[in-house]
Amino acid sequence: MKNQAFNQSLLSFLHNSPTPFHAVDSMKATLLDKGFKELKEKDHWVIEEGGQYFVTRNASSIIAFTTPTLNFHSSGWRMIGGHTDSPCLKLKPNAHVVRSGYHQLGVEIYGGVLLHTWLDRDLSLAGRITLKLDSGERISRLIDFKDPIAVVPNLAIHLNRSANDGFSVNPQEEMLPILGLAKSELELQSVLMKQVRKQHPTLGGAEILDFELSLYDTQAPSLVGLHKEFICSARLDNLLSCFVGLDALLAAKESHQPALLICTDHEEVGSLSTSGANGPFLEDVLQRLSPNPEHFVQAINRSMLISADNSHGLHPNYSAKHDKLHAPMINSGAVIKVNSNQRYATNSETAGIYRDLAKQEGYEVQTFVVRSDMACGSTVGPIMAGGIGVPTIDIGLPTFGMHSIRELAGSEDAYGLSKVLARFINTPVLMSSEEE
Incomplete structure (x- = not known):
């Protein structure tokens, strides 16, 4: 039943978000309803311990965050990243x-x-x-x-x-x-x-x-399949991840770990804009939270970013397009995306952390690596990782028809990912700092 309620809320969010502006407007309404306070970039910020805040830029990008402690240099930040735009x-x-x-x-x-x-x-x-x-x-x-x-x-x-x-x-x-x-x-x-x-x-x-x-x-999102196994909708790439990230943030808002949800615009055209991941929005927010340069670097090195963007599921009509050992199935769990040429920001440590968190929640994990004779796409993960130096993993939910006017994903995968992301926010220590 929880999964059904989750999916109905997801379908409603997708239906009411035809543009990045509307998606951010919908997310703002949810955050305000849950007690978050809106900040304006032009104003002086007074951030309090135990606070819940959000800020927008260009009305098409949004960062929401919680501050159970203000000692960010000792706690770090749990970050979830996605993007609001679609082709x-x-x-x-x-x-x-x-x-x-x-x-x-x-x-x-x-x-x-x-x-x-x-x-x-x-x-x-x-x-x-x-x-x-x-x-x-x-x-x-x-x-x-x-x-x-x-x-x-x-x-x-x-x-x-x-x-x-x-x-x-x-x-x-x-x-x-x-x-x-x-x-x-x-x-x-x-x-x-x-x-x-x-x-x-x-x-x-x-x-x-x-x-x-x-x-x-105008066709509304829907659950399709004999047993409603699939979600069929426009803009699953990447409003699906935005919704999942928001749900996880709200579910974990009592966590003792400071957390941020970062949903930026213009990923589909390279992210280089004032409100894109390759712009200064995230760093501007983090530096206002931790203005001391040394404390900022300490906080980043105690942080982790999960970049959530859809992955390519194994299409039964085009199975040759996949590496056979890295061919994700819909409704079989989120996908860790790996690329040695850094088109994805995943490394062994961040992947290991995610695998363990998913196991603790009882969810399977899959892996995607593009065929060696094909070009690889990318996400906001490498951009944010390269911009502020935060350890990052790229994950995604298996999808068919990415960049079609109507895409297809699993009706079980999103709910599972939200649970793993909530555990990620709630986990105080992700990786031992000791080195051999």
């Missing part, structure tokens, strides 16, 4: 296009999108709008159309006889969603302003200055 189609600044009698949207491809999966889907639009009020004040607000308002129709096989032999999609010419017939006039700014007033009726007069809007699939 998608984003509107270009001048997005309105009229072609062959249809209103369409010009889009930019964000991240490594599996483009063909976006064809023939009921698409909606969500994101952030920046406005200027009649008073002269500039503000930003989130919008979400929720209803399907666009579609990218496929080309009939009669006009593309070789389609089933494999075909490529031109992102500039062939991925423009159709909004409707061009028989009537359409002014995109007016459409967006109408949605702003619908969702924020108290704003009064306002002018749209700019926007960051993404298309998304």
Whole structure:
């Protein structure tokens, strides 16, 4: 029953988080409900022992943390890292296009999108709008159309006889969603302003200055399979890990170990931004918690980061794509991701710690190593490890269809990972400091 309640909350979070802005907004609401206090980066921070806090940057990245002690140099931090963004189609600044009698949207491809999966889907639009009020004040607000308002129709096989032999999609010419017939006039700014007033009726007069809007699939997340073995949803990479990390942090909030959940934006495009893992956000927060340089280094060396990002499960239709001895199965436990070229930050000590914690919780552990004749992806793990020097492990839940508009993961794996992460936060000593 606990697993069922967990999964229903997960599905709700996924459904209500069509963009990184909405994901962070959802996480903020949960944290506030659980008694966490919001901090603002521009303000002076007063951090108290026994406190629970969170801070956001760009409204698309969030760090939540607990402070059962302020002696971070002797306790270190238990850190869990993920990312809020997913590959998608984003509107270009001048997005309105009229072609062959249809209103369409010009889009930019964000991240490594599996483009063909976006064809023939009921698409909606969500994101952030920046406005200027009649008073002269500039503000930003989130919008979400929720209803399907666009579609990218496929080309009939009669006009593309070789389609089933494999075909490529031109992102500039062939991925423009159709909004409707061009028989009537359409002014995109007016459409967006109408949605702003619908969702924020108290704003009064306002002018749209700019926007960051993404298309998304309106089909709701669901449990599928004869025995509901799978979770099928958009944005499992990586909102699945964000939800699991948040659940673990809340479950372990009575721990005596200081803990942080770090969910950053822009991982799918390299993480180099003010709010990405390759930016200064995490280090800025940690240095405000431990401003003494020597104490900061001591704290980092008593800390550990678990970077949680989805892993490639063994696909029965494409089993040759895996190293046979490192082929994770869905619903068989989280996956330790290993790469000798440091595309993942795992080492023997951090892997050993995770294996032991999982065993204590009664969960299996799997391992993924990419085939030696294939390129390896990466995560926020090596970026954070290289940025602040924290011992790190890369883990993930086995997934099918990564970067598809709709991905597939196990309905048992996420709950198990949350239990292991909570034990990670609660464990006072992870590794002996003695060396031979």
